[in-house]
Amino acid sequence: MKPNNETLELLNRHTSVRQFQDKPVSDEQLAAIIGAGQMASTSSNVQAYTVIAVTEPDLKAQLSKLSGNQAYIEQCPVFLVWCADLYRLREISGPHLQGAASYEGSTENLIVATVDVSLAAQNAAVAAESLGLGIVYIGGVRNNIAELSELLGLPDLVYPVFGMCLGYPAGVNGIRPRLPLQAVLHHNGYQADASVEQVKVYDEVTRDYMRERTGGQKDTPWSEMMAGRLAQPSRLQMKEFLLQKGFMQK
């Protein structure tokens, strides 16, 4: 029998929300959402993240402009900018280290902080949806990452990993089908054939989905969309930016 419960149903009906009602998110809701985010696992309890809740209309407008002019960033009542944060750790460790060498700027710690913020954000997303709110992740905060970081006053060793629009949904999208389970779940070793062969199945699934969504106007298979994406020289400033901010020093 297929396992099921209220939480699984919630997870399985997730869709991104890009249209929001003109209705505020309360402070209590925001606290419950971020609080649930904090309960996610964190590497050795480092909690290497900070989330900035943006509610000022002018600031949201500027962030929207820097993130690809996505209207929903302005429209949503709360725009969350989730940041990987090793600054806090360095600052509070300083007095204990007394000048000893420290490794906050290692590539390992960039990964730790990026994972930490992602786990917290996903818990927060689930919490928000459990309260009837909707979200969409915004990778566009990395489009103009230096300017956006300056606008938010992010210090060294902090970078914006993604944004998240939060609010009451106005309209709900259809659920987008994912890769076949066999493509992403392997057993006792990496199965390169399964990883690639299953995409042929998925290409047909995505063509059908696109046809249905666009009234027959589009039917691009997933592999072709992905090729288009890989061919784009997207956000190539990331490496230099991260190095300048003190990440990936080792």
Next chain:
Amino acid sequence: MKPNNETLELLNRHTSVRQFQDKPVSDEQLAAIIGAGQMASTSSNVQAYTVIAVTEPDLKAQLSKLSGNQAYIEQCPVFLVWCADLYRLREISGPHLQGAASYEGSTENLIVATVDVSLAAQNAAVAAESLGLGIVYIGGVRNNIAELSELLGLPDLVYPVFGMCLGYPAGVNGIRPRLPLQAVLHHNGYQADASVEQVKVYDEVTRDYMRERTGGQKDTPWSEMMAGRLAQPSRLQMKEFLLQKGFMQK
């Protein structure tokens, strides 16, 4: 009124599980857990991850050895190795690109894949806990990342981000208190003072927690534990490994 519901309660009672019953996880449960993971948001639907379910006792024993000899890796019925995966995208894009330049190896795409796998894993963790199972994330898979990758046959453009023990809990830990909300939730800009000042409060909270957990034997404040962690030259091979595997080329 503080918002609450079944899912919020589940998220808020999370603790890592490091002792497991000798009781299997069924294929249906595993499919439901990973399937719920797949429903997490993914950057432009790239789904840049693969998870390897390890159940063979010998292989688990070898992975445990490479990951810091953590007994629960051997003890849990299923050990999941969550991998960031840009290999699949490159392989399936090849025929469409016909030799055109592609950017799968950019630092931006390393971040995309690392975030993607983390969001999926956290959804899977929540799904597992909703079914009465327990989990613990294992950063130790990065201890000997090259050897572990070879053991699992991971191709270029794939790296193990973290492991996850999965099984029925034998005993439950106390809930570990997190940083005060004001430390991690800022408003309309980064608040460096809040980020650091709140740690003084948290240092006392963590001292009390440690005293209680150790029967008064230990009372190290959080900031001192973090300083100890930053002073460790931990996993400094990560940068070179990721470069060799084709990541961070740009």
